[in-house]
Amino acid sequence: MNKLEMTEKIMVAKAEKQLTWEKMGKALGCSHVWLTSVCLGMNSAPKDTAFSLTEYLGLEDDVAHALMVYPTKVWDQAVPTDPLIYRLYEVVGVYGETLKEVIQEKFGDGIMSAIDFSMDVDKIEDPKGDRVLLTLNGKFLPYKSW
Amino acid sequence: MNKLEMTEKIMVAKAEKQLTWEKMGKALGCSHVWLTSVCLGMNSAPKDTAFSLTEYLGLEDDVAHALMVYPTKVWDQAVPTDPLIYRLYEVVGVYGETLKEVIQEKFGDGIMSAIDFSMDVDKIEDPKGDRVLLTLNGKFLPYKSW
């Protein structure tokens, strides 16, 4: 079973059981953002999480095995078109140099890891329009001299 | 005076006075991330902030006028090359579909605004290696049906 079929199976089971990613994350004791990325095939799950999830959703072992496979991460277009994803791309374009200035001033020459990394999404209710709060948390990696 | 010359002038003054973006932000009562983006020419400053900044740095009025100009936001390459900025681009590629799933589950069909938007950078000290905490805060905009 490949990652595409795995995602399909999970999506159908999630819809039938009327679950949300948030409920699933809580039930399995992990971040619902990370869990979503695993179910969409962009991260691999440790064995425990993989089998807990398939048990929770009533899916066969093949799905668990597919969840454990290390994915090849591919995206289609250098410039994404979907407006929600484009806005994130635009933030990188508009604020990339700014973040470089500010992070390197605080930490020295180096980068924020996208591997030793976690992310969260929260909803802030606001009478003028609810707000999305996105939190990225990555280890700082200093450039090495050798 | 165009934005490039403005940035140059500010950078020199900042270096001579041994300031940091953080100190400058505190002195002017605004976010240092936003202030950096203004000084790099990716946002315009309101009149008050523009003149407070040039006074604080001892720069002439021309710089204040350049700070107030509405910028045309341009970046050079569809795929950024600098490693710090690329990691952010990679996060959009790897987690873009995940964020779409999670945000639209919590808020409905729509996007997180990159205009009615703010951003912050914090340093979390950690004996295993300090961490960068990036916070993005954008208004949710629901798609309209009409």
Next chain:
Amino acid sequence: MNKLEMTEKIMVAKAEKQLTWEKMGKALGCSHVWLTSVCLGMNSAPKDTAFSLTEYLGLEDDVAHALMVYPTKVWDQAVPTDPLIYRLYEVVGVYGETLKEVIQEKFGDGIMSAIDFSMDVDKIEDPKGDRVLLTLNGKFLPYKSW
């Protein structure tokens, strides 16, 4: 049922019943432009509209569910080739800087939303050749300083 199959079913029913988008919009009490975008899979329909439409066209519930799904908006080519669509792209290329000048002079630094947005198409009869009148109506979003 995915969006492609949904569009196919609607197109066949529309052709069999010899309907136009305009008649369908009027019957459902909504803009025919918006309705077209929903049926082509570029917008999601609220539950009511989705079921009114499938009832009106005599289609099964699966189509209504597909209409309610939040779409991922994707287009194939950075530069469109079909002449009707290219002319619109050309207008953005030729008049993009002009619109930036004029809108920001009238509203300040910010953008016209493509999300809190509606659009209309009218026919102006003219003996020298009928004219297409396209109306775009989007909320102005000012850039935030923070």
Next chain:
Amino acid sequence: MNKLEMTEKIMVAKAEKQLTWEKMGKALGCSHVWLTSVCLGMNSAPKDTAFSLTEYLGLEDDVAHALMVYPTKVWDQAVPTDPLIYRLYEVVGVYGETLKEVIQEKFGDGIMSAIDFSMDVDKIEDPKGDRVLLTLNGKFLPYKSW
């Protein structure tokens, strides 16, 4: 004098006289959107308008001659980056197929001209946030069979 120098001269004169595109358009009896595109070098001006404008702004004849030159219309990037212009590009991407459906249903097989074409921008005041009203008006050109 080339178009770039021409635009520079006009921008300086406009700023010194504290004019707006709207005032300039009214004074010359033409659309301020079209006039902006002429001054940015994306359209040529008829002789009368060119000299009326330089007289009005107190500029030399060279500027008038540059205004009359037929421009080569060039834009830099297949996908624009400035957020205001990108949103227009996004509208073409998201609604291009929709507009093709609706226009060709109303007019037959053909296109909306981007040459025999005019455009307007209006501000609609609204307590929930002002709105931008963009009006595109182009002659319908039917495909010819021969």
Next chain:
Amino acid sequence: MNKLEMTEKIMVAKAEKQLTWEKMGKALGCSHVWLTSVCLGMNSAPKDTAFSLTEYLGLEDDVAHALMVYPTKVWDQAVPTDPLIYRLYEVVGVYGETLKEVIQEKFGDGIMSAIDFSMDVDKIEDPKGDRVLLTLNGKFLPYKSW
């Protein structure tokens, strides 16, 4: 029946009846160049021509309906690879600026329409090597000032 299947059916019938585009154009009283573009799915046929053609070729009504559909004109590559088509692309690259100079000198600021447009291909016999004569005939559209 989509345009691809339509083209296939016509090609098979044309081969079986050992017709040429030229004979077919004469039989139907229209340009064989235009007819070819219709049969390749790049133009729509008026109802009369569509049914005359299917009758002439002994094809069912589905083909006629497919011929009447307004096509979405798509080509695959910004730079064509087939040598015959590339040479035409090269002519546009090498002589584009020249044609702009010459056409706008004769007609004023504007373009040659590719919509209100016809085209012909002739063979000029020549002992030193036959020559292809391509004739493009398009309405001049002046830029509008407004």
Next chain:
Amino acid sequence: MNKLEMTEKIMVAKAEKQLTWEKMGKALGCSHVWLTSVCLGMNSAPKDTAFSLTEYLGLEDDVAHALMVYPTKVWDQAVPTDPLIYRLYEVVGVYGETLKEVIQEKFGDGIMSAIDFSMDVDKIEDPKGDRVLLTLNGKFLPYKSW
């Protein structure tokens, strides 16, 4: 003197003498379309023509030498943006396959040369709008088998 400076000199002389390409072509006994391409630096001139032209325009010998240089033909963008040139590109996209069908039916497997090639532009006056007549004349080159 490079080709850019050569073009500049010729353009200035042509404007001062209020000449047209057509007049210049007639005076020199050659096609005005070809002459334009030579003056824009996209073709080289034979020695005679080069010196006749500089004499006619009252320009120094350096210009004649620059006219004789074999040019490197470069154009900037895979997809041209200027509307006049884009329409020609569109004709290649829309009708490329059609021309391949028709030419190869008439001539066999091969191409129309863009080197052993000439081109003409005529104005057809028409009360419904003047028309541009473009004539391309290229030697047919059959593919060789060996």
Next chain:
Amino acid sequence: MNKLEMTEKIMVAKAEKQLTWEKMGKALGCSHVWLTSVCLGMNSAPKDTAFSLTEYLGLEDDVAHALMVYPTKVWDQAVPTDPLIYRLYEVVGVYGETLKEVIQEKFGDGIMSAIDFSMDVDKIEDPKGDRVLLTLNGKFLPYKSW
């Protein structure tokens, strides 16, 4: 039968009969390089060669008809990736300007035809490592002035 199926059939027959391109070329009295290009679908074969080949390989007439079809020559990537083909592309990049200098010095302004063209491949045995000898032979086509 399309060119892809044709190539497949020929490849299978060639492998079963343990033939080489060289043997096949000799048997048919033509260049084995040209014959390979025909069998890969990049050139068409004259009727005689097409039927000689299918007879020689024991293949049905459909294959001969497919060999006679005038191909549309398409390649996938602007920059080829396979190392053997990339090296040829690199030669064009590194030595393109050099060849232009040398050829135009010897022949005048013009090009080497890729249509009236043949090519050969030889093996030069050498104790320090065998060498590939590639010979390209194309008619010189002078640019025409008109």
Next chain:
Amino acid sequence: MNKLEMTEKIMVAKAEKQLTWEKMGKALGCSHVWLTSVCLGMNSAPKDTAFSLTEYLGLEDDVAHALMVYPTKVWDQAVPTDPLIYRLYEVVGVYGETLKEVIQEKFGDGIMSAIDFSMDVDKIEDPKGDRVLLTLNGKFLPYKSW
């Protein structure tokens, strides 16, 4: 002195002395094709050749030093536009797979080197039109298994 200035100096001296690449190659006892690539900055010259050339052309030592610099080989466009160079690119596109088939049949799995490589250009006089003979000679490099 960089490679661009070096090329300029050599071109001027070559023109003044009315030399050809062929004469220069003979005088220096090396291939005129290779010498041209050295003078255009696409190869480095050994010390002897570099100084022989500058002596022969009457140029200063700086030019010799620039000739000896190992160049960074860069070309501008994935798809070349100049017709002479494009035809070579087209040959790679049309015949790349053919050459792979033929070379690997004769030599085994491997490539023709573009580094341990030489090239020649000859003129074959022919009453039906002279022909360009291009000879590429590269060492065969077998893929290694390890």
Next chain:
Amino acid sequence: MNKLEMTEKIMVAKAEKQLTWEKMGKALGCSHVWLTSVCLGMNSAPKDTAFSLTEYLGLEDDVAHALMVYPTKVWDQAVPTDPLIYRLYEVVGVYGETLKEVIQEKFGDGIMSAIDFSMDVDKIEDPKGDRVLLTLNGKFLPYKSW
């Protein structure tokens, strides 16, 4: 059997037998890195290795034949997206010019062959985090003058 099916068969057998690339390389007496590239279809295997491998894995002869086929090496994207592969691409971008400087200083003008080439991967255990040791070993090929 094509290379894709071959890879699939090998992957299934490898998983069922719970082998690693390292164990397979040792068993066959060859580098496990090279063996992996062969099994992924990016290199061909000599006859002996091919049959040893299929015997070892209990696979049919078709797989051995597929292993012996000379592959066409293709990769999809100019800029790879998977983070592990992107980091390697980034190393080429960041250190490419550096490696050119250092290698050409040590060896003269030339390149490191990617054909007469081998590669190894080792794990260096380290309490602060294990390290990947990648060793590339390629023959130096000097540019030839001729």
Next chain:
Amino acid sequence: MNKLEMTEKIMVAKAEKQLTWEKMGKALGCSHVWLTSVCLGMNSAPKDTAFSLTEYLGLEDDVAHALMVYPTKVWDQAVPTDPLIYRLYEVVGVYGETLKEVIQEKFGDGIMSAIDFSMDVDKIEDPKGDRVLLTLNGKFLPYKSW
């Protein structure tokens, strides 16, 4: 002083003193590969190294300050053209998937860091042709689940 001017100054001093990167690395007690990347502006130097280097080369303090600046790492082309650098890019293309398989089999799901990273170049003398030995050493970073 920007990085370009810094590189220029260092290159001139290095040439005048007839140094090599290797000698410079030894003198300063650091890797000559890393030092080269610092001098080419692709890495920043710690204060000590920066001043040791300028003292060693007899350069002013401005160069030391430029060496300490955190660089923005930019490279021009998605696919490099210089043959030495292209071969490295080709290795990533041909062996990228192989390295992913082998590294992830040995280390688990994760990547080799290009930041906590070092690199070395050695010359292996060999009568059949010297060999380049490239060693890449990067920390393994496991993907985090959270």
